[in-house]
Amino acid sequence: MKITRRQMLVLLPAAAIAWEHVLAGTPEASPNYTMSEHWWSMLIDIPKCIGCGNCVRACQEENEVPDGFFRTWVERYHVSDEDMTNPVVISPNGGKDGFPPVAKEDAGKYFFVPKLCNHCVDSPCTQVCPVGATFVTPDGVVLVDQKYCLGCAYCVQACPYGCRYIHPQKEVADKCTLCYHRITKGLTTACCEACPTGARQLVDLKNPNDPIHEFLKTHAVQILKPQMATGAKVFYNELDGSVR
Amino acid sequence: MSGVEGYMYPNEVTLYWSVLIVLYPYITGLVAGAFILASLERVFNVTAVKPTYRLALLTALSFLIVAPLPLQFHLGHPERSPEMYFTPHSTSAMAMFGYVYLWYLMAVLTFEIWLDYRREIVLMSQTSKGLMRVIYKVMTLGSSNISPRALHIDERVSWVVTLVGIPSAFLLHGYVGFIFGSIKANPWWSSPLMPVVFIFSAMVSGIACVMVLYMAVTKLRGKKIDMRCVDTIGMYLFYTFIIDFSLEMLDLIHRIYEADESFRSLDFMVHTKLYFSQIVVQIGLGTVTPLLLLALTQMVRLPEIVRKRMYVVAGALTLIGIFAMRWNVVIGGQLFSKSFLGYTTYKMALVTKEGLLVAVGLTLLPLAILWVLVKLLPPWTDERAPEGAAAD
Secondary structure (H helix, E strand, C coil): CCCCHHHHHHHHHHHHHHHHHHHHCCCCCCCCCCHHHCCEEEEEEHHHCCCCCHHHHHHHHHHCCCCCCCCEEEEEEEECCCCCCCCEEECHHHHCCCCCCCCCCCCCEEEEEEEECCCCCCCHHHHHCCCCCEEECCCCCEEECCCCCCCCCHHHHHCCCCCCEECCCCCCEECCCCCHHHHCCCCCCHHHHHCCCCCEEEEECCCCCCCHHHHHHHCCEECCCHHHCCCCCEEEECCCCCCC | CCCCEECCCHHHCCCCCCHHHHHHHHHHHHHHHHHHHHHHHHCCCCHHHHHHHHHHHHHHHHHHHHCHHHHHHHCCCHHHCCHHHHCCCCCCCHHHHHHHHHHHHHHHHHHHHHHHHHHHHHHHHHHCCHHHHHHHHHHCCCCCCCCHHHHHHHHHHHHHHHHHHHHHHHHHHHHHHHHHHCCCCCCCCCCCHHHHHHHHHHHHHHHHHHHHHHHHHHHHCCCCCCHHHHHHHHHHHHHHHHHHHHHHHHHHHHHHHHCCCCHHHHHHHHHCCCHHHHHHHHHHHHHHHHHHHHHHHHHCCCCHHHHHHHHHHHHHHHHHHHHHHHHHHHCHHHHECCCCCEECCCCCCCCCCCCHHHHHHHHHHHHHHHHHHHHHCCCCCCCCCCCCCCCC
């Protein structure tokens, strides 16, 4: 095929624009990382969580989360013996600064529940996005392309877990990325790294050596709101039935 | 935290769908309803409503032009909204908005109005002067044949367009209902009845809007209100309203009887934060009162002047009631936590991008557009624009 000089003049800028788009869709360079070899999720070991708020602080610092919004937060449940289905839940400032002490005379049980995006397989947030700006990566992480997001907040409405918000400065949807910029470089997430008790553990379900496989076999592990059928991938050990 | 009772997930404290998103289904509902009223005359041969036929079409167009504006003001990045046309996400209900909107605007409403007015447009392009002549010339789209045969073809095509327009109007507003009804995370919205309720409430609001507009404008023009027309519209409004109210009550009864995990939370909300807007305004003032007034006009032989006043009051209350219904759906759906453990408060700003002033402006804008359209394309049957007086 012969291309004339005139045709070349037209083709070159077009090719440059196309190449720019290809580059824009390329994830940050991570040598030796193959997306198809991983399937990321997280394990939350509820009995180990002490409500220190380290995870929330680490997340906010690592990801520059704006004040008043949360990519992860910690809730404290108080379930009384009389009314097991209506717990009293608090999460002052997302649990970032810890929790007030518990009065000794209060009956019932107390426990902490860290929350974050569940990186659902059938995520309702990606389903409703009008332009496909939010998507599930081949390694199982739900992300938002903030250069493409319209900021319509439909995904915020669709998330059953309250994990999304509209970034007040960027005016686009924002949420937990499972520290994608870290895990693709062989690191763990900021919250997992900061957890002093190992209550949060990054999990790679495609890694046969990941201890999660043994853990899932030997523990009563659940996900949040299974009735929503979202394919949530954040696993909770010893999740109380009162947790929403 | 201020405005929060009980426990909200921390990211739920802020409401993201504001009064502008209330306005969006309200305005599209008026479009769909006005169009369906117009189709009564054209497709179902209800000749009594003929005096409102063209006014209904122009009303629908005025509101349709404004319909996407609340969304644009709401978006964090409105400059990216064309992406919905270029790279729509096939699984998103919202992605279809652009197409449904364009289809309705161009293929249905504008086309039908153009066909209906073509004869007048051609005549006015020949008789008017100056700028108006140019405007009408452009509006002919180069088609100046107004022979009886050409007009007969217009008539036939217009009939087909209206026929296509009815399901399109259902699609336009049913689809808006689907945007809410398909959100499984939100029990206040998630219901297969939602699109149907939206369609019928749209018809109710559109019919009421055209009825009130027709009576107000006729009065302003110093002409006599065609009572046969208004009585017929009142009758259709009454019956449509009964269907709409029945559907809403069916939804309510179903929720109460089923009393699923969300019921306690939603029930508390209706009795507290939504009490005024839902029980008082939507149901009491905006539904039961106009239904009673309309029922009286159907059952009792009342003097003309009484009927007129009752229609105006019923129409105005209906419009307020349907607005309250949209408010309760959109705002109510965000006031409770998806944990069902708490409630937040909607604080409407005054002068921000999504504030009250913008909302009021966007509500009045269609009326300004309608005023221009009526000047350009007079819709009156009692005074069809005489040749040469086109611009008046």
